[in-house]
Amino acid sequence: MEILGWLLFAYQVFVLFYFALLNFLYALSALFGLGMVARYARELSELSLKDLLERDAYLPVSILVPTYNEEKSIVASVNSFLSLHYPEFEVIVVADGPRDRTLEMLKEAFRLVEEAKVFRKAIPTRPIRAIYRSLVYPNLLVVDKENGGKADALNAGLNLARYPLFCAVDADSLLDAQALLRASRLFLEDDRVLAVGGTIRPLNGAVIQEGVVEALRLPKSFLERVQILDYARAFFMGRAGWSAMDALLIISGAFGLFRREAALRAGGYRTDTVGEDMELVVRFHRQAREEGRDYRIIYTPDPICYTEVPSDWTTLRRQRNRWHRGLWEVLWNHRAMLFNPRYGRLGLVAMPYFLFFEALGPVVEMMGYFLLPVFYFLGFIHIEFAILFFLLALGYGVLLSQLAVGLETLLLQRYPRVWDRILLFFWLS
Amino acid sequence: MWRRGERLYALLVFLVVALEALALGKLVLVFSGRLFHLLGYPQAQQALLEALFLTGVALILLSAYIPLYHAYTKTKELWDRKVFEEWVSRFSLALFGEAALPPPPWPRLALEALLHLRETLEGDCGERIEAWIRQANPRWNRVLKGRLASRPARLDALEALAQARLPETLGLILPYLRHPDPVLRLAAARAGARVAQGEGILQLGRALLQAGLPRGALLEILLLQNQATPVVDLFLREGQVEERWAALEALGRLKIHTLAVMATSFLEDPDPELKAAAMRALWRLGYAPEGYEDVLLVSLKDAREFLRAHATRLLALLKNDFARRILWEMLSDPSFYVRRAAAEALGTLDPETLREAAQVYPDPYGRAMAAQVLQEASWKS
Amino acid sequence: MVEDDPVVAKVVEVVLRREGHAPTLATDYASARTLLAQDWDAVILDLNLPGGSGLDLLRYLRKELKLSTPVLVLSGMKQERKKAEALALGAQAYLTKPFNLGELLRCLEEHVAQG
Numbered sequence: 001m002e003i004l005g006w007l008l009f010a011y012q013v014f015v016l017f018y019f020a021l022l023n024f025l026y027a028l029s030a031l032f033g034l035g036m037v038a039r040y041a042r043e044l045s046e047l048s049l050k051d052l053l054e055r056d057a058y059l060p061v062s063i064l065v066p067t068y069n070e071e072k073s074i075v076a077s078v079n080s081f082l083s084l085h086y087p088e089f090e091v092i093v094v095a096d097g098p099r100d101r102t103l104e105m106l107k108e109a110f111r112l113v114e115e116a117k118v119f120r121k122a123i124p125t126r127p128i129r130a131i132y133r134s135l136v137y138p139n140l141l142v143v144d145k146e147n148g149g150k151a152d153a154l155n156a157g158l159n160l161a162r163y164p165l166f167c168a169v170d171a172d173s174l175l176d177a178q179a180l181l182r183a184s185r186l187f188l189e190d191d192r193v194l195a196v197g198g199t200i201r202p203l204n205g206a207v208i209q210e211g212v213v214e215a216l217r218l219p220k221s222f223l224e225r226v227q228i229l230d231y232a233r234a235f236f237m238g239r240a241g242w243s244a245m246d247a248l249l250i251i252s253g254a255f256g257l258f259r260r261e262a263a264l265r266a267g268g269y270r271t272d273t274v275g276e277d278m279e280l281v282v283r284f285h286r287q288a289r290e291e292g293r294d295y296r297i298i299y300t301p302d303p304i305c306y307t308e309v310p311s312d313w314t315t316l317r318r319q320r321n322r323w324h325r326g327l328w329e330v331l332w333n334h335r336a337m338l339f340n341p342r343y344g345r346l347g348l349v350a351m352p353y354f355l356f357f358e359a360l361g362p363v364v365e366m367m368g369y370f371l372l373p374v375f376y377f378l379g380f381i382h383i384e385f386a387i388l389f390f391l392l393a394l395g396y397g398v399l400l401s402q403l404a405v406g407l408e409t410l411l412l413q414r415y416p417r418v419w420d421r422i423l424l425f426f427w428l429s
Numbered sequence: 430m431w432r433r434g435e436r437l438y439a440l441l442v443f444l445v446v447a448l449e450a451l452a453l454g455k456l457v458l459v460f461s462g463r464l465f466h467l468l469g470y471p472q473a474q475q476a477l478l479e480a481l482f483l484t485g486v487a488l489i490l491l492s493a494y495i496p497l498y499h500a501y502t503k504t505k506e507l508w509d510r511k512v513f514e515e516w517v518s519r520f521s522l523a524l525f526g527e528a529a530l531p532p533p534p535w536p537r538l539a540l541e542a543l544l545h546l547r548e549t550l551e552g553d554c555g556e557r558i559e560a561w562i563r564q565a566n567p568r569w570n571r572v573l574k575g576r577l578a579s580r581p582a583r584l585d586a587l588e589a590l591a592q593a594r595l596p597e598t599l600g601l602i603l604p605y606l607r608h609p610d611p612v613l614r615l616a617a618a619r620a621g622a623r624v625a626q627g628e629g630i631l632q633l634g635r636a637l638l639q640a641g642l643p644r645g646a647l648l649e650i651l652l653l654q655n656q657a658t659p660v661v662d663l664f665l666r667e668g669q670v671e672e673r674w675a676a677l678e679a680l681g682r683l684k685i686h687t688l689a690v691m692a693t694s695f696l697e698d699p700d701p702e703l704k705a706a707a708m709r710a711l712w713r714l715g716y717a718p719e720g721y722e723d724v725l726l727v728s729l730k731d732a733r734e735f736l737r738a739h740a741t742r743l744l745a746l747l748k749n750d751f752a753r754r755i756l757w758e759m760l761s762d763p764s765f766y767v768r769r770a771a772a773e774a775l776g777t778l779d780p781e782t783l784r785e786a787a788q789v790y791p792d793p794y795g796r797a798m799a800a801q802v803l804q805e806a807s808w809k810s
Numbered sequence: 811m812v813e814d815d816p817v818v819a820k821v822v823e824v825v826l827r828r829e830g831h832a833p834t835l836a837t838d839y840a841s842a843r844t845l846l847a848q849d850w851d852a853v854i855l856d857l858n859l860p861g862g863s864g865l866d867l868l869r870y871l872r873k874e875l876k877l878s879t880p881v882l883v884l885s886g887m888k889q890e891r892k893k894a895e896a897l898a899l900g901a902q903a904y905l906t907k908p909f910n911l912g913e914l915l916r917c918l919e920e921h922v923a924q925g
Contacts, residue, residue, distance in 0.1 A: 006464075013460045020453040027446045034439055047588055048619055048649075053858065054886045055652040056682065083862065115804075120765035133808075177860065188645040189615065392477065395484040399449070402491045403442060517817055521824040524911070545817040552910030 018364055022357050023396050026233075030403040033240035037301045049178075052185060053087065059184050060088040061257070062161035066153035067093060067171040071101040075109040077171050082137055085177040086184075090139040092157045093171075097126075097147030106142050110134040123268035125156040150253070151269035151276035158268055161260055168277070170254045172308050174203060179303035183257045186298065193296045194284050195258045197243075197251030198303030199235045202228050204311060223316065227309045229401045236301065243299035247350035249285075251297070253277035255305035258284075273333065275326020282334050285346055327359050441494055445487045452480035509538060516542035520561070524554050533564050540565050544592040562593050573601050584616050591620035599629045606640040614640050622653035634660035638668055647675035651683070658685050665691050674706050681710030689716040696724045701736055704728060708739040717746040729755065734764040741767055745774035753779055760786055760795035768795060772802040780806075811835050811854040812842040812864065813884070818907070822854065822884075825911055839867065846871050850879050852922050854914075855901070857885040857892065865895060872900040880921040884909060 052058055063081055067074055074093075081091045095103050106112060112132035126148035134140040145156055154168055165184055169175065183196045204227075205219030218225060242248045256277065263269075266283050269276045281297060288295040310316040331338075331354060338355065340347040459476035516539045522528035535543075543565065547558050572578045572586040587605065590598050602624060605617030618640060625633040637650065637660070647664075651657045657679055664676035665688065677695060680688055695707035696718065708728070711718055718725065728740035741759050744752040756778065759771035772795075775783045786799035811826075813819045814837050826833045831851075836842035839862030846853070846867065853871070857864035864885065871877055881901045885892070893904045902921045905914060 010464055013457075013464050016460055017457050020457050024446075024450055024453055027442075027449050031439075031442055031446055034442055038439070045584075045588055045616065045619070047591060050886065051619070051653055052649065054888060055649075056889055057649045057652045085858075188649065189643065191643050191645060392481050392484065395481065395488060396449070399445065399484060399487055399491070402488070402495070403445065514816065514820065517820045518824060521821045525825075525828060527828070542817070546821065547908075549815075549818050549821060549908055550911060551908040552912060554911050555908060 015364060019393070022361070023400065025353070025357070026400050027403065029238060029241035030400070032244050033236050033238070036240040036244040037236060040301055049181060049185065052188075053085075053181060056087060057188065058087055058181070059165050059187055060090075060163040061086065061180055061184055062157075062163045062166040062260070063089060063091045063180075064154055064157035064161065064166055064168050065091060065093045065171050066096060066150050066157065066168075067098065067102060068096050068147075068150075069098050069100045069102060070171050071098075071105050073172060074102050075105050077173075078106065078110070078140070080174055081169070082140060083177075084175060084180055086180045088163075089180065090141065090161070090163065091137075092141045092143065092160055094143045094145065094153040094157045096149070096153040097145060103142075103144055107132070110140055110142075111136050112142055119160050121159055122264050123155040123159055125152050125159065128156060131160070149271055151271040151273070154276070155268040155271070158260065158263060164260055165257055166260045166263070167255070167257045168253060169305070170307060173254045174208070174306040175255065176304035176306075179255070179305060180257075183300065183303040186300065187257070187259065190296060192294050193259075193298065194262045194288065195251055195256060195281060195297045196303075197239065197248065197297075197299045198255050198257075198305055199301055200231060200252050200254050200305050200307055202231055202309040203306040204228075204309055206306065219311075221311055223313065224309060224311050227316075231309075233400065233403075235299075239299040240301060242350060243297075245345050245349065246296070247345040248297050248299050249282055249346070249350050249354065250278045251281050251299070252305075254307045255303070256281075257303075270333075273326060273329045274322050275330045278326060279330045279333065282330055282337075286334065286337060286343070289343055289346075324359070324362065327354065331355055331359060438494070438498075441490060445491065448483045448487045452483040456480045512536075513538045513542055517546065520546055520558070524557060530561075533566065535565050540567055540589075544589055547594060548592055559593075559595065562595065569598070569601065573605070580610065580613065583613060587613070587616040587620045591623045594624050596624060596626045596629060599624050599632065603632065603636045606636040611642075614642060615646055618642060618646065618650045619653065622650045625654065630654070630656060630659050631663065634663040638663070638672060642671070644671040644674045644678075647672060648678050651675055651679035657683055658687065661685060662688060662691070665695075670700060670703065673703055677703065677706035677710045681706075681713030684714060686714055686716070689714050692716075693718050693721060696721055696728070701731070701733055705735055705739045708736075708743050712739075712743050712746065715746060717748065718743065719747065722747070722751055726755075729759065734766060737762060737764065738766045738770045741770040742774055745778050748778060753782060757782065757786065760790055760799060761792035765798075768798040769802070771795075772798045775799070776802050776806055812837075812859065812867065813854070813856040814838060814859055815856070818856075818884070821911070822914070825915065829915065839863075842867055843870060846877075846879075847875055852880045852882060852918055854882050854884050854918075857883065857887050857896075865892075865899060868896065868899045868901060882914075882917055882921065884914070 063084075065078065065081065070077070078091065078093060093106065095106070112134055114130050115133045126146040129144045129146065132142040132144070134142070141160060143156055143160065145153065148156075158166065165187055167180065167183075179198060183198055186196050187193050202219075202224065204224040205217045207217060219228075239248060239250065253276070258280075262284060263280065266280065266287055270279050270283075273279050284295075284297060310319055331351065334351070337343045337347040338351050343351075456476050459473050463470070463473050516535075519528050519530065520539075520542060523530050540562070543558060543562050547555065547562065550558060567589070569586045569590055572582050578586075583605075587602065590602060599621065602617050602621045605613055606621070608614055608617070618637060621633045621636070637647065642650070651661060651664075654660065661676045661679055661683075664672040665680075668676060673695070677692060679685075680692055689711065692707045692710045692714075693716075695703050696711075698704050698707070725740050725743065728736045729744075731737055731740075737759070741756065741762075744756055744759075753775075756771050756775045760768055760775075762768050762771065772783065772786075775786065780803075783799050783803060787796060787803055790796040790799060811819060811822060811833050813822070813835065819835050819837070823833050823835065833854075834845065836845050838860045842859070843862075855864045855868060859867075864883065868881060868883075871879065871881070883896045883901045883904045884907065885896075885904070886907045888906050896904050903917045905917065
């Protein structure tokens with residue numbers, strides 16, 4: 001009994017250690033993230049952006065929009081993509097065998113006509129049923145294909161894309177008008193850049209007019225507000241930090257800009273995994289390192305993409321489940337990179353971090369929660385101790401969220417109402 | 430977009446991180462000690478309380494700072510904008526002699542207003558503004574030549590110089606093209622492109638040859654310049670691969686016909702990227718590479734698809750039987766893009782032949798491509 | 811005047827008022843679209859606007875509203891094809907930034923007198 005008690009306590013200490021290390025790393029990444037964002041903002045020249053636009057110094061982009069059953073919102077989404085501030089781009093909507101009226105809505109709204117298009121199938125995909133061109137917008141293409149999943153749809157889009165850069169988005173992403181300009185600029189200025197990820201922010205509660213985000217207000221529900229914090233944390237502290245270390249593993253599927261040639265060379269998206277966005281990035285890293293090429297994959301705090309986040313627990317849980325599954329799949333598929341010095345900071349720091357803290361995190365947490373009542377019944381806990389501990393955990397959580405919010409509001413002028421900011425700031429846990 | 434005051438915030442974050450590290454570290458130690466029965470319960474509790482206390486302190490620090498900071502910056506920004514607009518009005522009216530200006534030195538916002546006005550106006554108004562900027566005697570000299578200025582300050586100064594476009598400031602900018610920091614080099618190159626005039630243009634060109642900027646950046650610079658021709662010429666003659674590539678791209682985009690002949694000499698260059706850039710440039714210029722048929726043939730048979738595609742596209746400008754014949758052959762090229770280029774080229778050169786190809790071309794892919802291009806052409810009109 | 815750059819807007823406004831005109835300013839696509847329908851002596855149009863393109867506004871004015879209000883394009887876009895496009899859509903003049911105030915006024919007077 002003594003030994004069991006000791007073991008259980010040892011486990012608790014382990015959880016404490018895990019928790020301590022994790023939170024310390026978070027705080028450290030806040031520091032890195034801050035440095036990176038600050039440096040970026042300083043280096044950004046609004047003047048040069050204006051010049052780029054005025055002098056045709058840009059790379060044209062193909063925007064790939066995979067969609068399934070989205071009859072209600074697809075027209076508005078495509079409209080918002082078509083009205084982006086960019087000199088030359090095309091929008092390729094890939095309807096992945098939708099079972100509702102998505103395709104019909106598109107046909108009506110954009111006056112689509114079928115076109116027998118000859119193209120090169122660089123990446124194998126499920127069969128394409130038809131390709132449509134719009135009479136109203138010459139740079140809009142709609143593809144109707146058999147259902148094959150998001151990765152397959154993206155691959156089909158890739159086959160048809162004709163520009164050197166492509167942008168993979170979600171159908172419900174709302175891009176900032178200048179997002180493309182700011183992101184693609186990085187490719188022009190540095191040949192080595194293979195992929196660029198931007199910042200995703202929840203759309204809930206925003207005031208939108210004609211597809212443009214006019215103002216950001218706090219959404220009503222607690223769940224949505226917490227997600228705003230979560231995203232802020234993940235992006236400004238997480239991805240900024242990783243990018244600064246040249247070990248960025250994730251570029252969100254909601255908005256990412258890539259060199260088409262690099263994607264084709266890597267063989268396109270993998271269709272047998274849920275985390276296809278992360279998987280592609282990891283494969284980029286891997287291939288480039290294995291070939292000894294000098295390359296860069298960066299996150300920039302600037303280009304903004306808004307996306308709707310789940311407002312109820314069920315959808316949220318499903319979404320997070322999917323993310324976790326994706327993460328596990330990618331880590332497993334590329335397990336050769338773990339702790340492998342050949343992959344530099346990616347293999348030695350980034351991937352282990354994701355394994356131990358992101359992937360295993362929920363497991364540890366769950367076990368901790370499970371064991372707590374066990375301990376209580378076995379008489380191994382002092383109540384006040386537990387309460388103190390809980391308060392501490394709470395405190396740290398709040399602290400980290402504060403850091404994230406502080407960073408985010410420091411950078412952007414996105415929440416114009418001070419009261420909103422204060423609310424966001426204190427409405428944490 | 431970016432706000433000042435991040436240094437203080439960084440310090441704060443550092444403090445918070447340090448406090449956390451202390452608290453967590455001690456906690457872990459104490460609990461490990463407890464595990465091995467080295468320390469008693471009271472110590473563990475005390476450690477916990479301490480950790481709680483430290484976290485509380487950190488929380489209070491952050492909680493206090495952030496809302497205060499926001500309130501402060503918000504008011505300051507509104508105020509600054511008002512003052513800025515006032516200065517713009519003032520200077521605008523002064524251009525017509527309808528407002529008196531206080532003697533310099535002028536505040537920072539006034540200088541910003543002047544720089545913006547310089548971006549906006551030219552002609553005799555532009556010259557007056559130029560004179561005022563000189564009168565304001567800004568501190569760029571000290572920032573750029575000094576040793577202690579921070580990088581953001583230098584970047585700001587370079588950007589201001591880019592806006593001011595005072596020719597005499599080129600001397601301040603050029604040394605930065607040799608700076609070890611690539612970000613500063615790029616900023617200096619941009620500033621130089623906007624500032625350089627007359628003899629300064631070649632000075633800038635020569636400095637750029639040593640700057641080691643990537644080709645995309647060089648292209649940007651060339652496109653920025655008001656008179657890029659001398660620099661493009663310089664790059665083509667004395668530059669390395671990166672400069673030559675950028676020069677060829679700029680040649681085509683800026684439509685510098687006088688240098689078209691120089692571009693043709695690159696059709697035989699061993700580097701495939703340069704060959705392709707030369708072909709693109711000639712195509713953009715609409716310059717027929719007469720006499721270079723055999724050179725083009727080499728590219729047309731190259732294993733690399735993009736070279737074949739570019740060469741095919743260029744053939745359309747030749748407008749002779751040779752071109753027609755080769756384009757007909759290229760319709761059966763294994764690559765989709767080359768076939769497409771051939772069909773489009775044939776379409777502009779000789780639509781009759783393209784129609785024929787759509788009917789009787791032996792290769793099915795070639796036939797399909799011809800038909801498609803014809804259909805697209807009819808759709809466009 | 812349709813212009814999102816506050817400095818340009820201010821300068822032109824000052825100049826116009828001095829000449830005795832009464833300019834109205836629209837700073838983005840949506841508000842410009844609403845204002846275009848009114849009876850103006852002239853429109854000074856920028857091309858790069860938040861929410862849409864100035865060329866779209868021009869198209870809207872000429873094709874849907876079918877108005878022949880004189881339009882003077884004042885834009886940072888220096889490409890030839892933009893100029894050609896604007897003139898083809900029915901603009902009377904195309905000035906690039908940085909611009910000459912005197913030339914702007916001259917252009918304005920010329921075309922307002924005609925229209």
